[in-house]
Amino acid sequence: MKRMGYALVLGGVMSALVACGNGDNENNSTNVNNTGGNDNAVEDNNDDNNNEASATDDVDELVMGFIPSQDASEIATTAEPLEQFLSEELGVDVRAEVMVDFSGLIEAMRTQQVDIGFLNPFGFVQAEDRADVEVILKSIRNDSDSYVAQYTVPADSHLEDIDDLLEEEGLVWAFPDTLSTSGYLFPAKQLMDMGIENLENHFEQLSVGGHDNAMMQLLDGQADFATTFEDARDTLADEFPDIHDDLRVIGYTDEIPNDTISVRSELSDALKEEITEAFMSLNENEEMLEVMHEIYTWDGVAIAESSDYDIVRDVFAEFEDDLSN
DSSP states (O other), X not given: OOOOOOOXXXXXXXXXXXXXXXXHHHHHHHHHHTOTTOHHHHHHHXXXXXXXXXXXXXXXXXXXXXXXXXXXXXXXXXXXXXXXXXXXXXXXXXXXXXXXXXXXXHHHHHTTSOSEEEEOHHHHHHHHHHHOOXXXXXXXXXXXXXXXXXXXXXXXXXXXXXXXXXXXXXXXXXXXXXXXXXXXXXXXXXXXXXXXXXXXXXXXXXXXXXXXXXXXXXXTTOOSEEEEETTGGGGGTTTOTTHHHHEEEEEEOSOEEOOEEEEOTTSOHHHHHHHHHHHHGGGGOHHHHHHHHHHHOOOEEEEOOGGGGHHHHHHHHHHHHHHOO
């Protein structure tokens, strides 16, 4: 999910970045202009300012939920500087928690146990439907707010392109998770559109819990092809310097909107705004951008709208009956 998608994505991320924070200035100007010598107005405006300034007063802790696109313990460790940065920016403890899978993160946000979710595109669409979460930001990678999924095979494979996957039954298909946008859903929809009526009958499917794990299945000879974000080989390049020679890309899906930062439904509007501004400030912080890149290969964040994910909703409609249980 590059990345939620599954990843545990964590995202390609970056075009014109949107600057936040004008709301507070506008509110302050309104408060000054409306006083008009009226003591009650002054008191009301002061109350409003105090409420906005203390958006986190009734929140003891904010929990960020991540999905593992790589080893879960590594994400938890890598996210520690982000925890500290956001805690200082928001004036409340911020803690990162790595969830087992997308379903667990969606449920945790539905039950208000996770405040900020790093959801892949499909995870967001499902979470919006099930848990009424709100998207506030999307990732930027390689100056873009969208990405593609890729099909990868061992370098010595007889498979040359996606069409070859249609011709041969019984191929072992490794992917991160059935709820991974780039790892499964967009490739699955593409393969179905190309003529495969029953994916489970046509392929032997391996859900392996991460994009890096899908690559490992190819390196270990356990799978014939894998679907991941582009280019998931990079996640293992330090450990396997020859991975770009050992694994070969044979095709891509259509463009997919990038991963989201979404918030649970019961957070106050004031706190949502503060969280948005805190994350937007990452764009000016090289150290924090390095952290985000290490977690999900994000290069920055931009303001997001729910409508940005309409194409994902179309794919979700194809799988809703199978995946909504």
